[in-house]
Amino acid sequence: MSNINKQKIVDSVPQKGFFGHPKGLFTLFFTEFWERFSYYGMRAILVYYMYYEVSKGGLGMDQTLALSIMSIYGSLVYMSGIIGGWLADRIFGTSKAVFYGGILIMFGHIALAIPGNITLFFVSMVLIVLGTGLLKPNVSTVVGDMYAENDNRRDAGFSIFYMGINLGGFISPLIVGSLMGVSFHLGFGIAAIGMFVGLVMFVLTKKKNLGLAGTTVANPLSPAERKKVFTYIGLGIVVIAVICAIAIPNGYLTFETFVNLIGILGILIPTMYFIVMYRSKKTTSVERSRLIAYIPLFIASVMFWAIQEQGSTILANYADKRTQLDFAGIHISPAWFQSLNPLFVIILAPVFAWLWVKLGKKEPNIPQKFSLALLFSGLSFIVILLPAYFGGTDSLVNPLWLVLSYLICVLGELCLSPVGLSATTKLAPAAFSAQTMSLWFLSSAAAQAINAQIVKFYTPATEMAYFGTVGGASLVLGIILLMLAPKIQGYMKGIR
Incomplete structure (x- = not known):
């Protein structure tokens, strides 16, 4: 165990230098900006690359299979965070995890940038899944290392860091999407360059700006444990x-069986987490009550992310096949629509933060905010079925319908995502605080594992039924959660 304590780490970091925050926030802000630029740029065009014909530069996959693979890919990215967190805690620390993760992501995008075959495509997916699992959870941990526990700048620091995530996610689909018509591989190449720039900035500035932050191993393996683990x-x-x-x-392991396997794991892993934590002798009776309260919140989170994450699958396909892309005198790339989510988050996050403070004691409690999120996400799918209801599925749709759908879903996201992170820290058993945070991210993994199954039912002929059924399920679950909110609040034992 390292003899470097928390305060020594904080003292090693220059505490002024980036908008009144520790200098290391500059390093981590731009590392995460470029990593998200890289990831969201790649994601904006990946589904098109899979199902576009070979003559158009794609892989020529079946469209339904491409949508399923995209969902499974997203699920694996979130699942891999558990591995990345464990490796950082037990073997090489968070700073090295960020660096190694960035290297893997960059090579994954380079593999996509090389015109080749489907083998290279799957090699790139493995590299990016493992790399994101190493980098994504651990870069946030390094941010926390820079602040003392009682430092009132911490929340503002994470807000600035979160802005870097969304700025990268906003800019990259616009740039990479513009290149999609020229060459998919050029777009993937830009994503690789983005990750390279992020790595260079991280390496060149970490020693001066981060001090000891991220360099210690929280719970290192003993030599005997290391031998056994390896x-x-x-x-x-x-x-x-x-x-x-x-x-x-x-023929036993096919795309279909692999999709089904991940779907099972997406549900099984979080279920096991709940059972182990609930039955543990380290969990008190109050903490067990709070875990029971957390279960409906987790289910609500799965339902919400199942809709929100379809922005890169079903809605991406809708933008490509059903939307009028020549609008107001310009030709719109279908990938540009994926900039809407981070754009609306950047604009509306401060508004929601102000609103919760303004409401004071009238502010909705946690279950009520989650129910609002489900109502908004359900409404976003009801909105997108209206063009087909009024004009049929044969004519192209005004792109403003898609913009409105994204906007409504973001309203739900701002009721659930930051609130869910906060609720997780409050409701987690003391002995399982880090693992409960992993559990929160597994709600996204479970959602996309489920998506891999339900996207199979989307076709032009079933468009209205698909959006109506999924959106309606979210609305019904939102109403049920709203009715159960007082009961759930009681199980929280004083947490609001």
């Missing part, structure tokens, strides 16, 4: 390789 990891890799070598040629 043996198990090696055996695991061998077993997986053997299974794949047998199952793939014999």
Whole structure:
């Protein structure tokens, strides 16, 4: 165990230099900006790359399969965060995790940038999933390391950091989407360059700006544990390789079975988390009550993200196939619509922060905010079915319908995402605080694992039924949650 305590780490970081915040916030702001630029730029065009014909520069996959793979990819990205967090805590620390993750992401995008075949595509997916799992959760941890526990700048620092995430997510689809018509590989190349720039900035400024932040290993493996863990990891890799070598040629492991497997894991893993924490002797009776209150919030989160994350699948396809892209004298790239979510978050997040403060004691409690999120997300899907209801599915739709759908969903996101992070820290059992945060992110993994199954039902013929059913389910769940809010609040034992 390292003898470097929390205060020593804080003292090693220059505490002034970036808008009144620790100098290291500059390093992490731009590292995350470029990582999100890279990730969201790639994601904005990835589904099109999969199902566009080979003659148009794509891979020529079946459209439904492409939508399922996109959802599974998103699910694996969130699941891999558990591995990334464990490696940082037990083996090499958060700073090295960020660096190694950035390297893997960059090479993943380089693999996509090379005109090749479907093998290179899946190699890139593995690299990006593992890289994002290393970088994404750990860069946030380094931000927290720079502030003393009683530093009142902490929340504002995370707000500035969050702005970097959304700025990267806003700019990249506009740039990469503009290049999509020229070459998918050029767009992926720009994403790789973005990650490279982020890595260079991180390496050049971390020693001066971050001090000891991210350099310590929180709970290092003992030599005996290290030997045992590496043996198990090696055996695991061998077993997986053997299974794949047998199952793939014999047709046992197909895209379909893999999608189904991830779908099962997406539900099974968080269920196991809940059971282990609830039954643990380290969990008190009050904490068990709060865990029970957390279950409906988790289910609501899964429902919300199942709709929100379809921005990169079903709504991306809708933008490409159903939307009038020549509008107001300009030609719109379908990938540009994916800039709407971060743009609306940037604009509206300060408004919501002001609103909650303004409401004071009248502010909705946590379950009520979650129910509002479900009502907004359901409404966003009801809105997008209206063009088909009024004009049929044969004519192209005014792009403002899609803009309105994204806007309404963001209203829900701002009721759920920051509130969910806060609620997780409050309701988590003391012995499982970090793991409960991992559980929160698994709600997104579960949502996209479910999406991989339900996107199969989307076709032009079923468009209205699809949006109506999924949106209606969210509305019904939102109403049920609103009715149960007082009961759930009681189980929270004083947490509001």
